[in-house]
């Protein structure tokens with residue numbers, strides 16, 4: 174961690190994690206930039222939780238190297254207090270009162286802010302006298318979030334922590350996370366399936382697909398790489414020929430095609446001349462298209478769009 178980049182960076186070099194015959198992570202090379210909020214996306218079973226567990230040194234990889242702030246985090250007394258992994262499962266002291274849990278985590282983490290924890294407890298209407306084992310699923314998630322955010326660890330990994338939270342609580346969480354991150358910049362990795370909801374928070378995107386990194390890019394440039402092209406079928410077919418087509422929809426003689434790739438000024442002019450409408454593609458749609466199992470062969474081979482729409 175340096176003065177100019179608050180938070181710990183993460184590097185994975187050739188990391189493979191096997192569970193028997195299952196390869197949860199397959200020779201992964203990945204950099205997570207310090208001082209950013211990274212969205213860790215991927216379909217069920219793509220390896221997100223495994224990656225979080227390796228970074229937080231809850232387990233060691235089968236092979237390859239994990240570096241946190243430049244060092245192997247395994248049994249590392251320097252980096253351990255600076256890394257916080259919050260999972261839906263909680264990882265809290267289930268039979269101790271919430272206030273005793275807070276004291277425990279405050280003692281374990283030098284950056285823990287008790288006053289901020291109290292604010293979050295109020296925000297989520299958590300009773301300090303109750304015990305985690307007695308909380309509803311949503312309240313338990315909220316308590317995990319409280320520990321994760323109030324810890325202000327240089328590296329915080331929030332793995333599907335929103336599960337069980339109702340919509341108002343989720344938005345309260347997003348607002349609290351963003352405000353606190355801006356006031357206290359650090360590295361946050363946020364894993365979620367609710368891409369539309371977290372889109373405004375994330376600066377970098379990592380998409381895992383069956384244990385491999387499909388995309389690692391900053392969110393703005395990824396957004397700029399998806400374009401939706403709408404217009405008469407023939408004109409759309411001509412325009413997308415030779416481009417990477419991610420998805421197509423057809424309604425009568427009108428087609429809408431999602432293509433990947435940055436358009437040049439000449440492309441835009443050509444589209445206008447052909448009477449085509451160009452529009453942005455939400456990250457959620459890009460994610461769905463890119464991780465569609467029917468497209469996997471195309472992505473691997475780099476095959477581009479067909480001129481004939483279905």
Ligand SMILES: Nc1ncnc2c1ncn2[C@@H]1O[C@H](COP(=O)(O)OP(=O)(O)OP(=O)(O)O)[C@@H](O)[C@H]1O
Nearest residue numbers: 192195196197215216217218219220221222223224
């Ligand atoms: N302890 C384990 N023992 C055996 N297999 C495991 C274990 N942990 C994970 N796996 C397997 O590794 C793969 C990746 O799992 P992981 O939990 O990392 O995915 P995920 O992206 O977090 O999924 P989800 O979004 O469903 O939570 C899956 O095939 C899973 O079944």
